[in-house]
Amino acid sequence: MIDVLYFAWVRERIGLPKERIDSAAATVADLVAELRAREERYEVAFSDLSALRVAVDQELTDFDAPLAGAREVAFFPPMTGG
Amino acid sequence: MAVRIVVQEPPFDFGAEAEAFAAGRTDLGAVVTFTGVVRDVTGALDGMAIEHYPGMTEKALESIARDAESRWSLGEVLVIHRYGQMAPGDRIMMVATASPHRKDAFEAAEYLMDYLKSRAPFWKKETAGGAQSWVAAKDEDESALKRW
Numbered sequence: 300m301i302d303v304l305y306f307a308w309v310r311e312r313i314g315l316p317k318e319r320i321d322s323a324a325a326t327v328a329d330l331v332a333e334l335r336a337r338e339e340r341y342e343v344a345f346s347d348l349s350a351l352r353v354a355v356d357q358e359l360t361d362f363d364a365p366l367a368g369a370r371e372v373a374f375f376p377p378m379t380g381g
Numbered sequence: 382m383a384v385r386i387v388v389q390e391p392p393f394d395f396g397a398e399a400e401a402f403a404a405g406r407t408d409l410g411a412v413v414t415f416t417g418v419v420r421d422v423t424g425a426l427d428g429m430a431i432e433h434y435p436g437m438t439e440k441a442l443e444s445i446a447r448d449a450e451s452r453w454s455l456g457e458v459l460v461i462h463r464y465g466q467m468a469p470g471d472r473i474m475m476v477a478t479a480s481p482h483r484k485d486a487f488e489a490a491e492y493l494m495d496y497l498k499s500r501a502p503f504w505k506k507e508t509a510g511g512a513q514s515w516v517a518a519k520d521e522d523e524s525a526l527k528r529w
Contacts, residue, residue: 307432307504308515357437359500373434373502377518380462380503381417381474381494 301366303330305344306375309351312344327353328362330372344374352377384446384458388438390465395472402459403479409456411483413490415476421469425509429516431464431473434502438462445496449478452492452529453485460493462503495525 301324304317324330331348334341345351348362354373355364366372387393395416403409419429446458455478462474476493480486497503505516 304434306434306502307506354434354437354502357434357440359441373437375434375502376504376515377523378499378502379505379516379518380501381498 301330301369302371303334304371304373306373308376309344309374313340322366324366326362326366327355327360327364327372330366331362350376382450382455382458384443384450385460386439386442386446387459387461388433388435388442389461389463392463392472393461393475395475398459398461398475399477402477403457406456406479408481409479410481411486412477412479413483413486415490415494417473417475417494419467419469419471419473423509426469427508427510428469429467429473429508430506431467432504432506433462433464437502441501442497445493445500448496449489449492453478453480453489454482455480455485455489458489458493460497462497462501464503492529495522495529498522499526 300319300321303320305313310316322330322333324333331345335345352375353360353362355369356371399414403412442460446460457479459477476490478486478489499518499522507514507516
């Protein structure tokens with residue numbers, strides 16, 4: 300089981316901030332493929348990965364990052380702090 | 382080095398924070414503070430909401446501050462960043478750096494700002510004329526990191 304979190308417009312498009320998913324995905328990209336196959340709202344949210352960033356266990360990483368042992372994956376648009 | 386990271390919803394007292402920062406540190410001759418304010422570019426901004434990623438936000442800010450510490454001679458670093466609803470003119474965040482010399486304090490403050498703009502998990506949503514829109518990240522914010 301892995302916690303998947305969504306922020307900003309990704310959260311709005313998918314319609315929830317967080318969900319627990321039973322996934323055997325080996326990488327972030329595999330998890331994205333699983334999510335996209337679920338429902339159209341996921342397909343829409345993940346249609347352009349260049350517009351998204353990902354963090355695994357609260358560390359920024361890439362879409363090819365492995366998920367072995369990961370507890371939490373978060374998807375969000377480029378950050379706008381400051 | 383003392384690093385203080387604060388992520389909070391309510392306003393902060395800039396004057397009191399600036400006064401207390403590095404107080405009593407007679408070895409630090411340079412203190413730089415920067416404050417980010419909600420800016421109304423078009424004159425139509427009603428307000429701004431800032432969302433963040435609790436847990437990762439604090440870690441990311443701490444990590445950025447530690448990176449700054451490894452690059453410049455710093456005695457104290459403070460980062461305060463708000464989330465939640467804000468109005469035009471409200472203070473969003475501040476950074477403060479204290480160093481023996483001004484060059485380090487100025488450069489470290491700029492470095493902290495450049496990194497926390499695009500590497501700390503905050504997202505801004507503006508409401509203007511009743512319509513809401515997410516603030517898009519700027520290419521120049523990403524390219525600003527290349528100079529470091």
